[in-house]
Amino acid sequence: xxxxQDGRRNRNRLPNQTWPFATxxxxxxxxxxxxxxxxxxxxxxxxxxxxxxxxxxxxAIVLGYLSPKKAIAMKPLGDAFIRLITMIIALxxxxxxxxxxxxxxxxxxxxxxxxxxxxxxxxxSTLALVIGLAVGNLTQPGGAFHVNAAxxxxxxxxxxxxxxxxxxxxxxxxxxxxxxFTDAFAKGNILQVLLVAxxxxxxxxxxxxxxxxxxxxxxALTHGVFGVINILMRLAPIxxxxxxxxxxxxxxxxALGPLAKLIGVFWITCILFVLLVLGPIARMAGFRILSLLxxxxxxxxxxxxxxxxxxxxxxxxxxxxxLGCSRALVGLVxxxxxxxxxxxxxIYITLAALFVAQATNTHLTLGQQLTLFxxxxxxxKGASGVQGASFIALVGTLMVVPSxxxxxxxxxxxxxxxxxxxxxxxxxxxNCVATLVxxxxxxxxxxxxxxxxxxxxxxxxxxxxxxxPTLTASATRL
Numbered sequence: 114x115x116x117x118q119d120g121r122r123n124r125n126r127l128p129n130q131t132w133p134f135a136t137x138x139x140x141x142x143x144x145x146x147x148x149x150x151x152x153x154x155x156x157x158x159x160x161x162x163x164x165x166x167x168x169x170x171x172x173a174i175v176l177g178y179l180s181p182k183k184a185i186a187m188k189p190l191g192d193a194f195i196r197l198i199t200m201i202i203a204l205x206x207x208x209x210x211x212x213x214x215x216x217x218x219x220x221x222x223x224x225x226x227x228x229x230x231x232x233x234x235x236x237x238s239t240l241a242l243v244i245g246l247a248v249g250n251l252t253q254p255g256g257a258f259h260v261n262a263a264x265x266x267x268x269x270x271x272x273x274x275x276x277x278x279x280x281x282x283x284x285x286x287x288x289x290x291x292x293x294f295t296d297a298f299a300k301g302n303i304l305q306v307l308l309v310a311x312x313x314x315x316x317x318x319x320x321x322x323x324x325x326x327x328x329x330x331x332x333a334l335t336h337g338v339f340g341v342i343n344i345l346m347r348l349a350p351i352x353x354x355x356x357x358x359x360x361x362x363x364x365x366x367x368a369l370g371p372l373a374k375l376i377g378v379f380w381i382t383c384i385l386f387v388l389l390v391l392g393p394i395a396r397m398a399g400f401r402i403l404s405l406l407x408x409x410x411x412x413x414x415x416x417x418x419x420x421x422x423x424x425x426x427x428x429x430x431x432x433x434x435x436l437g438c439s440r441a442l443v444g445l446v447x448x449x450x451x452x453x454x455x456x457x458x459x460i461y462i463t464l465a466a467l468f469v470a471q472a473t474n475t476h477l478t479l480g481q482q483l484t485l486f487x488x489x490x491x492x493x494k495g496a497s498g499v500q501g502a503s504f505i506a507l508v509g510t511l512m513v514v515p516s517x518x519x520x521x522x523x524x525x526x527x528x529x530x531x532x533x534x535x536x537x538x539x540x541x542x543x544n545c546v547a548t549l550v551x552x553x554x555x556x557x558x559x560x561x562x563x564x565x566x567x568x569x570x571x572x573x574x575x576x577x578x579x580x581x582p583t584l585t586a587s588a589t590r591l
Contacts, residue, residue, distance in 0.1 A: 198345055
């Protein structure tokens with residue numbers, strides 16, 4: 114009894130406002146003690162984002178095969194998810210680039226990084242065009258068709274031909290400049306947003322301490338924007354289900370039969386390009402391509418399902434920063450690569466162009482193939498993996514080579530969605546490799562550190578995710 118009275122007396126001596134802090138401290142100490150006493154349990158498979166996306170894709174394929182009409186009706190789910198992500202991409206790029214450049218002391222580095230990135234983009238994407246041309250000549254994917262171009266439905270391609278009008282270099286450069294400041298964000302043109310962000314970032318960096326409140330605000334806004342992205346990415350399995358169900362329901366597995374050779378050749382070429390071209394490039398930079406693929410597996414699976422690479426820009430930027438690349442470098446290299454470093458689209462353009470020529474019995478001389486290649490170097494820029502962009506670029510390429518009937522594009526129009534899956538995924542992998550390579554060139558991160566972080570990133574994320582339910586349960590019991 115005396116002890117209890119003393120306890121009451123001592124407790125009453127404490128000011129009333131200290132009780133919330135004392136209670137919070139007690140709860141936190143109990144949570145930490147419970148967490149340490151109960152080691153983190155292994156995360157169930159169904160809670161993994163990768164497993165959820167894979168299950169959604171498998172379910173969509175089954176639904177598309179058994180009930181095509183219901184599968185086609187799922188299209189709004191995929192469209193809604195893509196819209197939710199793309200609505201915020203411009204803001205992500207703007208905030209990332211501005212906050213990154215404004216915090217840089219060496220503004221010359223921006224020009225140096227941009228120059229190195231463009232040289233890398235041009236070299237690798239040109240090599241991809243050559244590979245597509247070589248594979249098309251070796252495998253002859255359209256050799257067995259012997260189609261009369263006059264019997265094809267030219268109207269099906271007419272809409273794409275209208276969008277694929279020849280564009281001069283001056284037109285391309287002028288298109289980078291938005292009409293107004295807000296026009297870049299309204300249209301969602303990544304290059305226009307990037308230009309505005311670069312100018313704004315330079316201005317804030319030059320202003321120095323006077324612009325610090327605005328720089329701090331943009332930095333805080335960046336964290337908020339990525340928080341929104343993390344919330345939206347939880348809907349990825351639903352978006353993947355809707356997009357894949359529509360694809361299988363619309364075109365059906367049977368549509369793959371006649372053109373299976375082209376699809377197989379393209380998919381295998383893309384895989385070999387990653388392993389035999391991007392692999393050695395990654396190894397020279399100090400990391401392994403397979404580790405990179407495991408690190409970005411969720412984004413790659415999502416791209417394969419929705420056939421578009423733009424919606425994964427925000428999570429890619431966040432993960433690349435986590436590996437050690439600066440915000441300014443990631444914000445400059447990755448969005449620019451979506452226009453100038455389209456490896457998957459480059460392979461597709463030259464390979465599909467040769468397929469159309471072979472299928473319509475159009476013999477191309479070496480000179481005509483070189484002309485086709487030269488035109489593709491220009492038309493491939495901007496084919497970033499958005500649905501239909503690469504197909505439009507291919508139509509634009511064939512329009513410059515009159516000997517190949519553009520109407521032949523109707524042959525692959527029905528399966529373009531299946532080709533788009535892989536070309537968009539290769540675009541993503543190629544730009545991730547490019548960003549890390551430029552980061553190593555700029556000595557922002559060493560190959561050894563990058564290799565170690567890639568190896569440990571997946572296990573660390575799994576451990577953190579597995580610990581969350583334990584802490585939540587502990588807090589609930591308290």
